[in-house]
Amino acid sequence: TSNALLGPAQIRDLAGRLGVRPTKTLGQNFVHDAGTVRKIVRAAGLTPGQRVVEVGPGLGSLTLGLLEAGMSVVAVEIDPVLAAQLPDTIATMAPERAGDLTVILQDALTVKELPGPPPTALVANLPYNVAVPVLLTFLERFDTLERVLVMVQAEVADRLAAPPGNRTYGIPSVKAAWYATARRTATIGRSVFWPVPNVDSALVLLERRDHPQTLATRKRVFQVVDAAFAQRRKTLRGALAGLAGSPALAQEALEAAGVDPGARGERLTVVEFARIAEALDAAAA
Ligand code: SAM
Secondary structure (H helix, E strand, C coil): CCCCCCCHHHHHHHHHHHCCCCCCCCCCCEECCHHHHHHHHHHHCCCCCCEEEEECCCCCHHHHHHHHCCCEEEEEECCHHHHHHHHHHHHHHCHHHHHHEEEEECCHHHCCCCCCCCCCEEEEECCHHHHHHHHHHHHHHCCCCCEEEEEEEHHHHHHHHCCCCCCCCCHHHHHHHHHEEEEEEEEECHHHEECCCCCCEEEEEEEECCCCCCCCCHHHHHHHHHHHHHCCCCCHHHHCHHHHCCHHHHHHHHHHCCCCCCCCHHHCCHHHHHHHHHHHHHHHC
16 A cells, blocks of 8 residues: 555646645645655554544545545545545545545534544644644544644644743643643654745644643633733733733732732643632632
8 A cells, every 4th residue: 555645746746637726825735745644644643443533634645644544534624626626536546445534625613513423533734824723623622532643833833732931832832731731743844745835844742631620611711821921021910910800809819829920821830720710710709
């Protein structure tokens, strides 16, 4: 099966036949390297027969890799030309696996349900401009997803996997940590893509865990996170004054949560953010 993936010639052919002009807006950079595809599939640590959702299958590079590894795939693609072509590509290149693919034409950010068995993994080479929202939306909406392996811009990978206090720790780090542990597993050079992007990429593996125990809702916790990082230079007391009603009320809630009101958001764990949200709710009740 080692020739069954898309190389540079096949990508060029397919794109030419379909008249595909890759757009930056949709983050269309297609992988034309079989080694990279197999590396992504391996890094995901899947079990044959597993149900996998792929966001943005594009010309099918990674889809073929997932099918080759024995997965059952539901793929969500926003581009009508690409979505329409994908079943034909699979039927030609991997006819014996074609029955294990379902393609949906839709914006991944608006997908409410997926056909077939609930997927237990998300594997994707994400469109760069919506990578974080897609990732968070899928973790929130599909709680059967236990593992996520995504290729994203290297800087985004760093942010997703950053621990508190790290230079790149921020909103994506805390929100991802609400759902999962995140680990950056590999760097991928830009030469494996057509067209060649002007950034490097990296793989991030997320493994779901229970979210922090708290009486506050997930929405409320995320509100606190957004407020804490909206004004990075402010202390938490200042940054949360708006949400609390006043700096004094923010100070009270922070103290009740056992967090130093003079600290900044970039030092707090997701558990501390959850405690603050709970304390703010308790003060308002
Ligand atoms: N998986 C393919 C590969 O590895 O070669 C293509 C990856 S390319 C980086 C991103 C893909 O996501 C493109 O096919 C693009 O059309 C699609 N896409 C962009 N925005 C999307 C969205 N909001 N929902 C679903 N697909 C989207």
